[in-house]
Amino acid sequence: MKRQSIAEALRDGITEEMERDPKVFCMGEDIGVPGGFGGAFTVTLGLEQRFPDRILDTPISELGFFGAAVGAALMGMRPIADVQYSDFLFLAMDQIVNNAAKLRYMSGGTLSVPVVFRAPVGATGRGAQHAQNMERYFIGVPGLKVVAVSNAYDAKGILKAAVRDDDPVLMFEHKLLYGSKGARAESGTVDGSSDIPDEDYVVPLGTANVLRPGSHVTILAWLLMAHEALNAAQTLAQAGIEAEVIDVRSLAPIDWQTIGASIAKTGLAVIVEEGPKTGGVGAELAAGLMEHCGDSLAAPVARVASADVPVPFAPVLENAYRPDAARIVQAVRMLVG
Amino acid sequence: MTIQNASQYPPDLLLNLYERMQLIRQFEERVKRLFLEGKMPGTIHQSQGQEASAVGVCAALNADDLITSTHRPHGHALAKGVTPEAMMIELFGKGTGCCKGKGGSMHIGDIDKGMVPAIAIVGGGIPLAAGMALAIKMQGESRVVACFFGDGATNEGAFHEGLNLAAIWSLPVIFVCENNFYGASTAIAKVSRVAHVADRASAYGIRGETVDGNDVLAVYEATRRAADECRRGEGPVLLELLTYRRTGHSRRDPAHYQPKDEQERWFARDPITLLRNTLVDELGDRLDAIDTRIDATIESAIEIARAEPEPTVADLTTDVYTTEITR
Numbered sequence: 001m002k003r004q005s006i007a008e009a010l011r012d013g014i015t016e017e018m019e020r021d022p023k024v025f026c027m028g029e030d031i032g033v034p035g036g037f038g039g040a041f042t043v044t045l046g047l048e049q050r051f052p053d054r055i056l057d058t059p060i061s062e063l064g065f066f067g068a069a070v071g072a073a074l075m076g077m078r079p080i081a082d083v084q085y086s087d088f089l090f091l092a093m094d095q096i097v098n099n100a101a102k103l104r105y106m107s108g109g110t111l112s113v114p115v116v117f118r119a120p121v122g123a124t125g126r127g128a129q130h131a132q133n134m135e136r137y138f139i140g141v142p143g144l145k146v147v148a149v150s151n152a153y154d155a156k157g158i159l160k161a162a163v164r165d166d167d168p169v170l171m172f173e174h175k176l177l178y179g180s181k182g183a184r185a186e187s188g189t190v191d192g193s194s195d196i197p198d199e200d201y202v203v204p205l206g207t208a209n210v211l212r213p214g215s216h217v218t219i220l221a222w223l224l225m226a227h228e229a230l231n232a233a234q235t236l237a238q239a240g241i242e243a244e245v246i247d248v249r250s251l252a253p254i255d256w257q258t259i260g261a262s263i264a265k266t267g268l269a270v271i272v273e274e275g276p277k278t279g280g281v282g283a284e285l286a287a288g289l290m291e292h293c294g295d296s297l298a299a300p301v302a303r304v305a306s307a308d309v310p311v312p313f314a315p316v317l318e319n320a321y322r323p324d325a326a327r328i329v330q331a332v333r334m335l336v337g
Numbered sequence: 338m339t340i341q342n343a344s345q346y347p348p349d350l351l352l353n354l355y356e357r358m359q360l361i362r363q364f365e366e367r368v369k370r371l372f373l374e375g376k377m378p379g380t381i382h383q384s385q386g387q388e389a390s391a392v393g394v395c396a397a398l399n400a401d402d403l404i405t406s407t408h409r410p411h412g413h414a415l416a417k418g419v420t421p422e423a424m425m426i427e428l429f430g431k432g433t434g435c436c437k438g439k440g441g442s443m444h445i446g447d448i449d450k451g452m453v454p455a456i457a458i459v460g461g462g463i464p465l466a467a468g469m470a471l472a473i474k475m476q477g478e479s480r481v482v483a484c485f486f487g488d489g490a491t492n493e494g495a496f497h498e499g500l501n502l503a504a505i506w507s508l509p510v511i512f513v514c515e516n517n518f519y520g521a522s523t524a525i526a527k528v529s530r531v532a533h534v535a536d537r538a539s540a541y542g543i544r545g546e547t548v549d550g551n552d553v554l555a556v557y558e559a560t561r562r563a564a565d566e567c568r569r570g571e572g573p574v575l576l577e578l579l580t581y582r583r584t585g586h587s588r589r590d591p592a593h594y595q596p597k598d599e600q601e602r603w604f605a606r607d608p609i610t611l612l613r614n615t616l617v618d619e620l621g622d623r624l625d626a627i628d629t630r631i632d633a634t635i636e637s638a639i640e641i642a643r644a645e646p647e648p649t650v651a652d653l654t655t656d657v658y659t660t661e662i663t664r
Contacts, residue, residue, distance in 0.1 A: 108435070
């Protein structure tokens with residue numbers, strides 16, 4: 001057992017998968033340049049020394065190398081392709097949506113596309129184009145699985161499950177949670193570290209995780225917001241409100257079994273999302289709550305999300321954009337009454 | 338008009354090339370009729386006139402080499418060995434087609450024959466082909482990928498990014514541009530100042546070559562050279578095959594944007610007529626026999642396809658993931 005940051009746990013996870021299976025390889029920008037920084041957030045730092053032929057530095061060419069990752073996956077390789085900032089996924093959209101997600105269906109089930117895409121999200125002092133939470137654009141793409149990790153244990157376990165999965169998996173990570181060190185360290189980070197077992201493990205795709213049990217209200221969150229939800233739950237507990245915090249973790253498909261069991265217990269749901277409220281993942285969760293647990297709901301679902309604006313730069317504006325524990329507490333109090 | 342130097346080739350090869358081209362032409366003509374009669378669903382993009390590029394390229398590949406194709410894929414599929422039956426069943430939207438009726442005309446393919454389902458987003462197959470070749474190289478195999486696309490695709494970002502990636506990693510890809518001079522109805526000269534698509538190869542530091550795409554033997558030779566280079570680790574190569582569409586862009590398009598004199602010039606150099614004229618003196622009887630055989634093959638494919646079962650509604654939600662997911 002050792003304490004690791006998300007960046008370290010992902011690095012070990014990638015290393016172990018590459019050692020286990022020679023078909024696993026990484027492609028991305030600045031991921032393996034000696035003297036460089038191991039990708040934008042140090043996840044692949046030093047791996048090029050261990051795997052000189054399987055850490056592929058690409059041109060700044062997201063459409064090109066995401067497409068190449070899909071092509072290599074079709075041929076039985078297991079690529080892990082990452083973008084430096086998730087906003088760049090728009091450049092690779094055609095290859096993700098039209099090729100990776102659809103080729104199995106278009107081929108009548110004869111092909112599979114075992115590729116992993118990784119993408120860092122979150123408002124982190126970079127203004128509008130290096131800051132979006134891109135989850136919303138992908139959860140409704142049939143053929144694609146979408147995951148989002150809030151801690152190092154999940155990051156390693158979900159990465160391993162994704163690499164071993166035969167379908168395309170898009171994995172979102174949060175810049176403030178990586179725990180990147182040195183020149184790539186972020187300011188304003190939140191501790192995403194975990195105790196990591198020495199032995200091999202996976203966290204199955206498609207599962208949500210109850211981070212904190214509670215009986216009065218269910219808070220659904222993921223990535224950075226899972227931490228804000230836990231902070232909110234602590235504050236609420238002081239007032240006698242026991243919130244159950246669920247890390248949704250798998251955004252497509254959504255684990256309605258775990259969520260449904262919680263709502264059956266609490267009857268109240270608050271969804272917390274970093275990103276504009278309109279058309280967000282929270283909208284799908286809210287609709288799903290009505291369909292799957294509508295009879296258990298004692299009050300309408302509440303959403304805490306960002307304003308419908310691009311991500312701003314000024315710290316005071318960015319902090320107003322990003323939901324926090326105080327806003328979650330307020331929403332829960334309104335709901336619990 | 339005839340093809341020079343044909344006598345250097347064994348008759349069996351020449352007849353095989355003729356048969357493949359004629360199969361495509363007759364297949365496309367019958368499909369067009371079925372479509373216009375309202376008997377075939379969907380939309381179609383056809384390749385009459387471009388048979389020499391599909392056949393010349395695929396004949397120069399090995400069975401385990403791979404191709405990617407476009408929204409105009411019927412010729413490529415037939416040239417790579419997908420059977421007319423499997424294709425006809427797919428075009429009729431039947432559940433037993435080569436893509437179980439989930440692909441259709443624009444996504445036809447069969448990976449067992451070395452053809453990925455056709456990628457109908459213009460240029461979308463180019464980065465994909467680079468990645469397939471990357472896998473081949475990483476696995477130490479000597480296979481090559483031939484990536485078909487049209488002149489219209491050369492203005493897509495995917496063309497630039499895919500060629501550049503393949504170039505920096507010396508990947509075994511033959512980028513095959515079938516330059517039929519029109520992207521849908523827009524003339525390539527209106528949307529590019531580069532005289533020849535092959536000239537663009539220099540932007541990536543790779544070899545480019547412009548070839549008479551209606552001369553099946555010229556295409557065959559150019560592809561063999563390119564494939565050899567790729568297998569030696571000297572790829573990728575950009576081949577520009579000059580050819581011409583004898584039919585509209587899609588469906589009922591009468592192609593009024595093709596000037597009459599241009600059409601006449603190209604129709605006089607029809608790829609199948611060229612080869613037939615070349616072979617007819619010595620092999621005329623065998624050419625006639627091929628024509629008759631193809632007729633029967635296609636009629637039988639249609640008959641079989643019509644009798645095949647439709648997909649069931651339950652098939653709608655299968656083949657999305659490798660293991661079923663309940664939502």
